[in-house]
Amino acid sequence: MHPPGLALPARPGWGLVLLPVFAVGVAFTLGIVATAPNRLLTARTVSALAAPGWSLALYAIACVAAGGLVRMRAGSLAHMARLARLARLGAALSAFGLLLLLLGEAATSARVGLGPNARVALAPGAWVAIGLLTLFAAALGGSLGRAGRPAALAALLGIVAAFLASGGLDALSLVREAGERREDLVQALVEHCWIAGGALLLALAVAVPMTLAAFRFRAAERALVAVLSTIQTIPSIALFGLLLPLFSAIGAASPTLRALGLRGIGPAPAIVGIAAYLALPLVAGFLAGLRAAEESVVEAARGLGLTAREVLTGVRLPLGLPVFVGSLRTGAVQAVGLGALAALVGGGGLGTFVFQGVGQLAVDVVLLGALPIVGLALGVDGALGVAEAAAAPRRDG
Amino acid sequence: MRSALARLALSLLLFVLALRFLPLGAPLFAALFPGVARPVFEADDLLSLAFEHALLVAAATLLASLAGLAGGIAASRDRDDGVRPVLDALFSLAQAVPPVAVVALALPLTGFGPAPTLIALVLYGALPVMRATTGALGAMPGEVIEAARGQGMTPLQSLLRVELPLAAPVIMAGVRTSAVLGVATAAVGAVAGSRGLGLPIIVGLANGNPAYVLQGAIFVAWLALIVDGALALATRALTSREGHA
Numbered sequence: 001m002h003p004p005g006l007a008l009p010a011r012p013g014w015g016l017v018l019l020p021v022f023a024v025g026v027a028f029t030l031g032i033v034a035t036a037p038n039r040l041l042t043a044r045t046v047s048a049l050a051a052p053g054w055s056l057a058l059y060a061i062a063c064v065a066a067g068g069l070v071r072m073r074a075g076s077l078a079h080m081a082r083l084a085r086l087a088r089l090g091a092a093l094s095a096f097g098l099l100l101l102l103l104g105e106a107a108t109s110a111r112v113g114l115g116p117n118a119r120v121a122l123a124p125g126a127w128v129a130i131g132l133l134t135l136f137a138a139a140l141g142g143s144l145g146r147a148g149r150p151a152a153l154a155a156l157l158g159i160v161a162a163f164l165a166s167g168g169l170d171a172l173s174l175v176r177e178a179g180e181r182r183e184d185l186v187q188a189l190v191e192h193c194w195i196a197g198g199a200l201l202l203a204l205a206v207a208v209p210m211t212l213a214a215f216r217f218r219a220a221e222r223a224l225v226a227v228l229s230t231i232q233t234i235p236s237i238a239l240f241g242l243l244l245p246l247f248s249a250i251g252a253a254s255p256t257l258r259a260l261g262l263r264g265i266g267p268a269p270a271i272v273g274i275a276a277y278l279a280l281p282l283v284a285g286f287l288a289g290l291r292a293a294e295e296s297v298v299e300a301a302r303g304l305g306l307t308a309r310e311v312l313t314g315v316r317l318p319l320g321l322p323v324f325v326g327s328l329r330t331g332a333v334q335a336v337g338l339g340a341l342a343a344l345v346g347g348g349g350l351g352t353f354v355f356q357g358v359g360q361l362a363v364d365v366v367l368l369g370a371l372p373i374v375g376l377a378l379g380v381d382g383a384l385g386v387a388e389a390a391a392a393p394r395r396d397g
Numbered sequence: 398m399r400s401a402l403a404r405l406a407l408s409l410l411l412f413v414l415a416l417r418f419l420p421l422g423a424p425l426f427a428a429l430f431p432g433v434a435r436p437v438f439e440a441d442d443l444l445s446l447a448f449e450h451a452l453l454v455a456a457a458t459l460l461a462s463l464a465g466l467a468g469g470i471a472a473s474r475d476r477d478d479g480v481r482p483v484l485d486a487l488f489s490l491a492q493a494v495p496p497v498a499v500v501a502l503a504l505p506l507t508g509f510g511p512a513p514t515l516i517a518l519v520l521y522g523a524l525p526v527m528r529a530t531t532g533a534l535g536a537m538p539g540e541v542i543e544a545a546r547g548q549g550m551t552p553l554q555s556l557l558r559v560e561l562p563l564a565a566p567v568i569m570a571g572v573r574t575s576a577v578l579g580v581a582t583a584a585v586g587a588v589a590g591s592r593g594l595g596l597p598i599i600v601g602l603a604n605g606n607p608a609y610v611l612q613g614a615i616f617v618a619w620l621a622l623i624v625d626g627a628l629a630l631a632t633r634a635l636t637s638r639e640g641h642a
Contacts, residue, residue, distance in 0.1 A: 135486050138489070139483045139485070143482065153490075230618070232577075233618040233621035234618045235581045235582075235584035236581070237584060237585055237595070238584065241607065241610035242610055336495075337497075337498075344602060354497065354501045358501050358504060358589065363505040366505075370498040370501060370502060373494075374493055374494050377494070378490075378493045381489065381493055
């Protein structure tokens with residue numbers, strides 16, 4: 001039994017091989033693109049075989065090769081094993097890149113002969129293949145140490161960004177629509193970052209003194225955990241909805257506070273609401289971090305004559321650092337996800353597209369909001385995951 | 398144990414009475430929110446909404462627990478490491494997708510109704526159960542498994558008769574987390590036409606009626622606390638019975 005994120009054996013089992021093999025299978029059975037003459041008519045899935053043969057062949061070969069590489073013997077030398085892991089990850093990333101190439105080519109050829117109003121969307125097989133190969137790369141990245149999985153996901157996001165920038169996916173209606181609404185999207189993305197970042201900062205400002213109080217007094221810990229866990233049972237949309245009239249009352253009563261953004265409509269209720277949800281994971285994580293130092297170490301430090309404050313700053317804080325960064329990571333990812341609900345109370349952010357799409361029953365519009373949220377969450381998770389790995393004490397071997 | 402059961406029953410009784418006789422509270426809500434024309438949600442029967450909410454969460458928790466249990470067992474049984482890294486990766490990836498995005502993406506596939514919410518609830522509910530199962534089975538002392546083998550048990554018998562019963566309290570804690578989160582998350586499903594206690598919240602948000610939002614919030618949080626208490630009791634009943642066997 002090994003903790004998650006640590007080394008795979010030199011030759012992993014069949015479970016991993018199946019992922020890229022299925023990724024080829026679904027492309028053929030469920031289709032990769034679907035077309036419709038216009039927005040109103042239902043989409044018809046185009047057979048994968050309609051895509052240019054060379055791109056299809058490249059993709060299939062890359063997936064099978066990546067699967068084969070997983071089962072190949074790596075040799076007994078340690079550096080050979082590491083090289084084999086890197087090679088497997090490289091193969092997984094290449095397969096993902098070739099999938100995007102195939103999707104772009106298939107969409108381009110599907111668009112031939114269709115009118116300007118035609119919709120070319122990704123078919124279920126494409127989404128499943130993207131999911132399977134993402135999982136494959138993430139699992140292989142996990143074999144390269146703590147920072148491996150975030151790094152692998154960052155590489156996947158980079159590949160997607162490169163394809164979008166090069167125009168390789170421009171035949172897809174989703175990408176066209178994103179281009180047309182680029183300004184709105186960028187604005188929503190910036191708003192989303194402000195909402196999530198503001199909520200995280202606010203939660204930190206509250207959680208740090210709470211943690212110190214709970215660490216000092218047991219009664220405070222029990223009371224805090226009881227209150228913060230009860231907040232978790234309130235549905236987020238309701239909490240935001242209740243903060244809305246509260247903030248409009250505050251804004252109406254005090255023009256100064258109103259000028260600071262404390263009014264009903266706007267991001268303020270959502271930021272405060274999200275911060276309320278983040279408080280529990282942050283306080284629980286920070287407490288665990290303060291307790292991460294073994295008692296014998298703390299005793300030894302006290303024996304050396306360190307004061308309580310010195311023990312805290314010199315022993316507990318540095319030893320708990322990876323746990324602190326880890327709970328910050330959990331909180332930040334949650335903040336990005338909860339930020340989607342800000343749109344329900346007029347707070348803006350990427351959720352605006354999600355709920356607009358739900359209202360119009362338009363998948364593409366939902367995706368315009370949901371995909372950047374997922375990308376943002378994965379990016380934040382990856383960046384803080386690398387920071388967490390860097391903060392962890394080095395273990396050789 | 399008996400007093401905990403009595404407290405739970407009382408809470409449930411009060412919950413049902415509050416749902417049934419909410420209109421009597423109209424003066425209170427009118428005083429709290431003076432600007433609101435209709436202070437109490439009466440557009441739909443709250444009692445049946447609460448029942449449908451609980452039913453949806455129960456079905457989702459059951460499916461999620463089965464999936465999480467199967468995944469957790471597969472991950473901890475896996476000796477040549479083909480399943481575990483995939484499940485680990487799935488874990489970290491799934492956490493990056495917010496539930497509302499899952500509801501929104503499932504909506505065009507399934508149409509309005511409870512289905513998109515059920516999908517999101519099962520997806521999210523399976524994670525805590527799987528994590529608890531993997532953790533509890535992974536932390537099982539080697540002597541326990543060796544003792545079971547020493548008595549001539551096959552690996553399957555050892556799993557079913559020794560390891561899973563010993564891991565039950567931890568797994569049940571995962572089920573509890575999953576169900577409580579599910580009660581709150583199911584409220585979001587109201588945007589996709591799922592009937593439940595999220596309905597007053599969404600109607601309140603759409604019509605600028607914070608009294609409806611507050612009523613929905615109170616009942617959802619109350620239901621979550623009842624579910625939490627009920628599962629805590631079930632865990633205790635389960636583990637004390639195992640102790641006698």
